[in-house]
Amino acid sequence: MKSLKVMFLLSLIFGASCNTNSKKTLETEVHQPPIAEKKETYHKKHGDRRLDNYFWLKERENPEVIDYLERENDYNDKMTAHTKDFQKNLFEEMKARIKEEDASVPYKYNGYWYITKFEKNKDYPIYLRKEERLDAKEELLFDCNKEAEGHSYFNMKGLNVSPDNSLVAFGVDTVSRRNYTIRIKNLKTGELYPEAIDASTGSSTWAADNKTLFYTKKDPKTLRSHKIYRHILGTPASEDVVVYSEDDDTFNTYVYKTKSDKYIIIGSNSTMTTECRIVKADAPLEEFKVFQERTRGLEYSIAHYGDEFYVLTNKDNATNFKLMKVSEKETAKENWVDVIPHRENVLLEDIEIFKDYLVITERDNGLNKINIKRWDGKADYYLPFDNETYTAYIGTNPDFDTQVLRYSYNALTTPNSVIDFDMETKEKEVKKEQEVLGGGFDKENYVSERIWATAADGTKIPMSLVYRKGIQKNGKNPVLQYGYGSYGSTIDPYFSTVRLSLLDRGFIFAIAHIRGSEYLGRNWYEDGKLLKKKNTFTDFIDCSKFLIAEGYTTPEHLYAMGGSAGGLLMGAVMNLAPELYNGVVAAVPFVDVVTTMLDDSIPLTTGEYDEWGNPNEKEYYEYMKSYSPYDNVAAKEYPNVLVTTGFHDSQVQYWEPAKWVAKLRELKTDKNVLLLHTDMDAGHGGASGRFEALKDVAEEYAFLLDLEGINK
Structure with missing residues (x-):
């Protein structure tokens, strides 16, 4: 249920002008929305009765269910008919930034160089290899374009x-x-x-x-x-x-x-x-x-080197994890010995082992750090990074006997680079820089910054922002605020050419690094789960209030987006503070929390009790019910909302967003637009293929831009 849908990870670029003259927005269209039939069902637990009029929508094979989903899709098509050409233009614009004939940086493993290629006008990768030398003859492993036919x-x-x-x-x-x-x-x-x-x-x-x-x-x-x-x-x-x-x-x-x-x-x-x-x-x-x-x-992961195992673990209350080692002959925890001790303010995320070097990835004050150590103790240093809105991570390094580390670097204003770094000489070679096609891109035209909002409990909440130079803090800027905040999954500040379709039309993009992630360490995650889950929602709201107070935007121009567990976030903030947002995009949203977590037949539910709590226990049941978006829909005004889902989704079943939309239609008192789009062929990650996925993004962007009166 609930892994992050990739909405912004496709990377490209463009320059477009804003047009705010057209006021034909979604809400001016007049069509009758579909109404789902109410079939009274009561859920009983801990002496509590919950009315669920739309429980029947989980009957996947029921023709009435299919009919309702198709009527919602038809309504969505009619309500967005005036943006269809704009969606096509956005799709072509985003696609034009992609280098269609492209290839990965080759990596060597067990005597072969492995390469992934893309060809013009083709959606799927081609996997190749070359024996020993890069100038050797290509050997085709798979052409996924043919396999996908x-x-x-x-x-x-x-x-x-x-x-x-x-x-x-x-x-x-x-x-x-x-x-x-x-x-x-x-x-x-x-x-x-x-x-x-x-x-x-x-x-x-x-x-x-x-x-x-x-x-x-x-x-x-x-x-x-x-x-x-x-x-x-x-x-x-x-x-x-x-x-x-x-x-x-x-x-x-x-x-x-x-x-x-x-x-x-x-x-x-x-x-x-x-x-x-x-x-x-x-x-x-x-x-x-x-x-x-x-x-x-007790959490741990293991890597092998020589006659020992290296153990990344939280043993001995090492909240931010530490590195230990143990003989491969006696592996029980009483034999583990510290290598890198626990640090209160630094999260130890992962390690990469080489013959002569140990490479450690850390997170310090929210920022990625890469630490390189020689096993013999003759070297111990960090790779230098020089701003607060970047992402750096270790790449593909299957070769054990090498002094070259492959890593990647990008930032909110800087396209991705794949870099080979010689750990001995400290020389680096940029093997590939992401090309931004379409003309007009210059990273100097954009500004990024990290700002800190103050939550109601006094906690400082970081946000990463990016926008075009020249934007004034006059409250008139459209802002898209993105969040996730679950499972310790951290949304790092990363470059996206797709996102430029918003930035070049005047949007500010903000990532709210709310509790529930591990942006500020393991405690940041612990403070946003189980009986502290509401911190995630109130952090997001407090970030929104800060953006408004500091003049970045106003509620008339503030938009929120999240997917999967981030869709739960969207549902919760809509119930708690609907007045702050003009529009919300909730992708594959996990919104029927109590019903889903009580149903152990639903995929992945039981494995998530430690994240959300087990509602078979009354304390967790009552807490979940107090924030579950579906259970807390009320008769009040909500923002404009676009909800997307996939009929075959194995993580957040399609009926959660379908039920939520049906209940919102029943109770909301506003005249704002509410749209549900169910992809009848797709699952949790949306459409397959690198270009088809752009159509989903174009739909979301057109929804937001149309609400701003921008149509080109």
């Missing part, structure tokens, strides 16, 4: 080449429900082997013998990743052996190989507890050994 949705993931480089396992989803079928291809002959492994995560891991494959299966009903299987090449999938079953329905499980290639790891985790099992990659038939048994509240 005949499918309205297509996604390939988990490409996993065997140690002898002769086979590749991969997962394919053609429904958009994140249920993948794993297939195996012979890279020497091009033969596609007959075995097909259904209901998987799509990812898999080869053992050292080139014939044993480990993979994760999903529960067919809940879609929880719950079993690890062992497959032997050439045998039917029906004969595959379960090597691990995760029977606690609050946990998910997964499998991977260490960078050293020595161990296969099975991980199991809930929101706040981890357990790993290990087996040597050259002994895949042996039983997996528990690395450290699960202990409530």
